[in-house]
Amino acid sequence: MASTLELLEEHRLFGGWQQRYRHRSATLNADMTFSIFLPGPKRDAPPPVVYFLAGLTCTDENFATKSGAQRVAADLGLVLVMPDTSPRGEGVANDEGYDLGQGAGFYLNATEAPWKPHFRMYDYINEELPALIASNFHVSDRQAIMGHSMGGHGAIMLALRNPARFRSASAFAPIVNPMEVPWGQKAFSAYLGDDRQAWREYDSCWLMRQASSTPPLLIDQGDSDQFLADQLHPERLEAIAQEKGFPLTVRIQPGYDHSYFFIASFVEDHLRFHAEHLLA
Amino acid sequence: MASTLELLEEHRLFGGWQQRYRHRSATLNADMTFSIFLPGPKRDAPPPVVYFLAGLTCTDENFATKSGAQRVAADLGLVLVMPDTSPRGEGVANDEGYDLGQGAGFYLNATEAPWKPHFRMYDYINEELPALIASNFHVSDRQAIMGHSMGGHGAIMLALRNPARFRSASAFAPIVNPMEVPWGQKAFSAYLGDDRQAWREYDSCWLMRQASSTPPLLIDQGDSDQFLADQLHPERLEAIAQEKGFPLTVRIQPGYDHSYFFIASFVEDHLRFHAEHLLA
DSSP, rough: OOOOEEEEHHHHTTEEEEEEEEEEEETTEEEEEEEEEEEEOSSSOOOHHHHHOOTOOTTHHHHHHSSOHHHHHHTTTOOOEEEEOOHHHTTTOOOOTTSTTBBBBBBBBOTTTTHHHHHTHHHHIIIIHHHHHHHHHHSSSSSEEEEEEEEHHHHHHHHHOTTEEEEEEEEEEEOOOOGSSHHHHHHHHHHHOOOGGGGGOOOOOHHHHHHHHOOOOEEEEEEEEIIIIIIIEEEEEHHHHHHHTEEEEEEEEOOOOSSSHHHHHHHHHHHHHHHHHHOO | OOOOOEEEEEETTEEEEEEEEEETTTTTTEEEEEEEOOOOSSSOOHHHHEEEETTTTTTTHHHHSSSSSHHHHHHTOOEEEEOOOSSOOOTTTOOOOSSSSSBBBBSSOSSSTTTTTOOHHHHHIIHHHHHHHHHHHOOOOEEEEEEEEEEEEEEHHHHHHTTTEEEEEEEEOOOGGGGGSSSHHHHHHHHOOOOGGGGGOOOHHHHHHHOOOOOOOOEEEEETTTTTIIIIHHHHHHHHHHHOOOEEEEETTTTTOOSSHHHHHHHHHHHHHHHHHHOO
């Protein structure tokens, strides 16, 4: 069933277009909003796509308004797709906590009540949204993925499970080992139930241990990030990558925190990293 | 009376620091908040300061989070100071309209009730805030000023009235002739009363007609700006500058609107324009 895109907003930006669309998602059984940046004409070939997955409490708009990424995407000729972080709306289950329910989909397919009917962000990001983008915009099939915090988890996890699809993946302050940290344990027990076997398919540390290869990976982490000690642990993923010889670069950025000011400071490096693999 | 700065927020950003402060303003008789970007060390001399005045409904945070200006300021070695757009708080008069009262100070000194006791943004921006910055931060006395919409009016008006103080001024979609447009007429009649003689000191077109010289001026204006036809009229200021031989450049940017996406697209040009005059 073809999904119809409703244009909500459109702004000229760095010689390209920043747009915002609403569409009915069959996967999530909900009306979803996403933002997209379309660069001005740069070369004859259709532009590759970089997905950005946002963190807890965010929508498609945080990265769109605060990251400054479009300047670099315009320069490199990259399309940026910025989905929402969960299904939303009146019929969609929710929780009082900022870290569960709407705004906190964790990029997985829920198997437990009351989340199961709508919370299928893994399939939405992995299948429905790319198909929607491919059928509505002039883009190449080359794709990369990046994200922040919960979205950094999503980006690396999706890339590890689909190494042929994503040419590269990167993250700012990602949750790399959700099975073993409070944010992940709360979300996974609610969405996936108590069987920890089911959690592993969404844990980047576990996935990397099973992997035979990975796309090139880049992680930036501020050392003044208030969530670093309890929730993030990039050193765990780094140790596995080193042991297995996988192409992961982890950069610790002194003084930087968990905010979009941190993202803005290094987003150019991430997009140039992706361009290197997407435009090669 | 020395004003004490209370640090509210601090983030590392592009190798410098983004900070947010609260202080008691004697001029406005109110607690005020401003944001400041301090670039990392660039050269031995203390860095010059560029003031950014925001538009209707905005605070000190809009430009700080959405413009991407700090990347360029860090590169050029410029301090950015981002004040709020009006006094605020419980004892401060307000109006139901978005274009009068709190969030809509119009950078003037009100003479009419109920605005007079607090709405003195002209003196705040022109005297109290620069003195506060000079006494609390390591900055040079070289200054430039820029703004957006109502803040573009503020920036050009302040520069025309103080040509020796500001080395350059620039604006995105400024209100250049507030006496003759609905936003300005509503605000000026409320803040300044019905005597239009009193309005002229805050009207850039009138001020430029009286001027014997001006600092270098740059204006960017999107031609898809929904306020262009009724509220902005940059061609009126341009005509006066041409007639008098003043250094004003007006650039019409095709397809761009009134949003911060427009500002983000051209803020680098503005900061390089200011740097040329501040660092010469």
